Amino acid sequence: MKNTALHPNDGKLALAHIAVGYIALFLGAIAGLLQAFVRSGTLELPAGIGYYQLLTAHGVLLALVFTTFFIIGFLYASMSRTTGDLTPFAKKAGWIGFWLMTIGTAITTVMILLNKATVLYTFYAPLKASPWFYIGLTLVVVGSWVSGAGMFSQYAVWKKKNEGKPSPLLSFMAVATMILWIIATLGVAVTVLFQFIPWSFGLVDKINVLLSRTLFWYFGHPLVYFWLLPAYMCWYVIIPKIIGGKIFSDSLARLAFVLFVLFSIPVGFHHQILESGITPFWKFLQIVLTFMVIVPSLMTAFALFATFEISGREKGASGLFGWVKKLPWTDVRFFAPFMGMLVFIPGGAGGIINASNQMNQVVHNTLWVTGHFHLTVATTVALTFFGISYWLVPHLTGRTLTPRLNKLGIIQTVFWCIGMFLMSGAMHTVGLFGAPRRTAYTTYGDHPQALEWMSYQTIMAVGGAILFVAILMILYIIINLAVAAPKGTEEFPVGEVHEDAEKTPLLLENWKIWIGLSVVLIVIAYTVPVIDIIENAPSSPGFKFW
Ligand code: HEM
Ligand SMILES: [Cu+2]
Numbered sequence: 001m002k003n004t005a006l007h008p009n010d011g012k013l014a015l016a017h018i019a020v021g022y023i024a025l026f027l028g029a030i031a032g033l034l035q036a037f038v039r040s041g042t043l044e045l046p047a048g049i050g051y052y053q054l055l056t057a058h059g060v061l062l063a064l065v066f067t068t069f070f071i072i073g074f075l076y077a078s079m080s081r082t083t084g085d086l087t088p089f090a091k092k093a094g095w096i097g098f099w100l101m102t103i104g105t106a107i108t109t110v111m112i113l114l115n116k117a118t119v120l121y122t123f124y125a126p127l128k129a130s131p132w133f134y135i136g137l138t139l140v141v142v143g144s145w146v147s148g149a150g151m152f153s154q155y156a157v158w159k160k161k162n163e164g165k166p167s168p169l170l171s172f173m174a175v176a177t178m179i180l181w182i183i184a185t186l187g188v189a190v191t192v193l194f195q196f197i198p199w200s201f202g203l204v205d206k207i208n209v210l211l212s213r214t215l216f217w218y219f220g221h222p223l224v225y226f227w228l229l230p231a232y233m234c235w236y237v238i239i240p241k242i243i244g245g246k247i248f249s250d251s252l253a254r255l256a257f258v259l260f261v262l263f264s265i266p267v268g269f270h271h272q273i274l275e276s277g278i279t280p281f282w283k284f285l286q287i288v289l290t291f292m293v294i295v296p297s298l299m300t301a302f303a304l305f306a307t308f309e310i311s312g313r314e315k316g317a318s319g320l321f322g323w324v325k326k327l328p329w330t331d332v333r334f335f336a337p338f339m340g341m342l343v344f345i346p347g348g349a350g351g352i353i354n355a356s357n358q359m360n361q362v363v364h365n366t367l368w369v370t371g372h373f374h375l376t377v378a379t380t381v382a383l384t385f386f387g388i389s390y391w392l393v394p395h396l397t398g399r400t401l402t403p404r405l406n407k408l409g410i411i412q413t414v415f416w417c418i419g420m421f422l423m424s425g426a427m428h429t430v431g432l433f434g435a436p437r438r439t440a441y442t443t444y445g446d447h448p449q450a451l452e453w454m455s456y457q458t459i460m461a462v463g464g465a466i467l468f469v470a471i472l473m474i475l476y477i478i479i480n481l482a483v484a485a486p487k488g489t490e491e492f493p494v495g496e497v498h499e500d501a502e503k504t505p506l507l508l509e510n511w512k513i514w515i516g517l518s519v520v521l522i523v524i525a526y527t528v529p530v531i532d533i534i535e536n537a538p539s540s541p542g543f544k545f546w
Pocket of ligand 1: 032033035039055056120374377378382465
């Protein structure tokens, strides 16, 4: 493994992805800020902009574009760092993928801005957007597949040169993440290519709504693990190095990733608990599989705290919690992802509530759900991605993270946590009182219950404003790290495995077994209900309500 900076060409590829990701973050956050103000009744949108138009832009730009671009950039950088300079094929695939994704994003964004695709980021049928919206999304997905192919070939070349050795942990994790992504996106590709595109072009009149939603959620749940796994890469491999410790166990980390690949896909029905037309047995089965994901999640929590404690004790900490003081609290490369980890505790607990049949009835389609994913993706994942950017961007541009920018990063993290505590806390609470998500400002004819929600929606707006300040801060820091910070070398931290850890069994690297098992689970969980849906679910013409 080389320790110097990445090959400049590999660095450019990663940087290009990260740049598009941050542009999407900025645009999406503007929409988010406006939404929070509209919902509280403080703002009326000018120029005929619709609330749902903004909400579509927010969901697409943040949940789909910011995440996917950042992740692919980070994964490419990780591959180059741990398996050596990218092969010409991997590099070419990376650039073709980048341009396909960027063109797709541009088409999709323009359609949303033209108000021709106000269908929210879940694009539920029978809402019908311009075909170009779906074509843009298809290009994003196909582009990501091409990038995936580049990473797989890079990995295969390394394996061939290093027969019998386990691959570098970070590359193994990048490959696992892309395998999960490709299996998952097959579902959304099928529905978009065979259902939405022909239907939105008018080639067919009707669409099987339940089938399209089922295929969407076949993708939509693993999507959240596609966001999380790169954050876990940082937690498992990068944080140990930053805190001056070692990776607790290489095998445990790999096993956790394999389990995520297995259990995060055949579980989409937990987003459809209240959907009619799916027999309770199949919902039950998929919810049982959903809860299996708790196993690798708790393994991760265990391994991380073990790393923190062992490293603290090796530095001389004593007592039950003495190691806490040994953590580098003033280093933003540690602090931001660590706060992300902490927020994942209530975030994960909320997820268990959402996935539980009875409790889901209480929170379904309320602002509680929105509160939940602003903790998980918009805080745990986002803060970890910021934490990665603080060293990755200067590493790629040949600059350094200065003490001033480091300090600003700490303040940014604190702002984010305070803003999110207010916004997400108010969303969770008012959701329990029944306030619906995805709803513009309304008092429902001054209904007393709806009036009760208003003070919470005001707190949401205050939190949203603080978050937006934090967005401006992170952009200021990133731009500085990219073009203005002093020249120098910033480390790409990669942890080493603790001497006491067990040797890694090569079985964990046998992708044929894991992909095979994943397919078996998917076939068991989906075949019968999907045949039932194809045969019996009614079809609907399209609607345009905006
Ligand atoms: C400046 C920071 C942010 C603010 C002020 C904000 C605000 C909001 C608000 C008010 C809503 C709810 C709208 C409704 O249901 O009526 C919302 C929805 C959403 N937000 Fe954010 N948000 C922010 C950052 C993020 C980030 C960083 C992500 C993801 C990485 C994200 C992902 C989402 C998603 C996926 C939705 C759901 C969209 C839908 O229901 O179709 N948000 N946001
Ligand atoms: Cu889910």
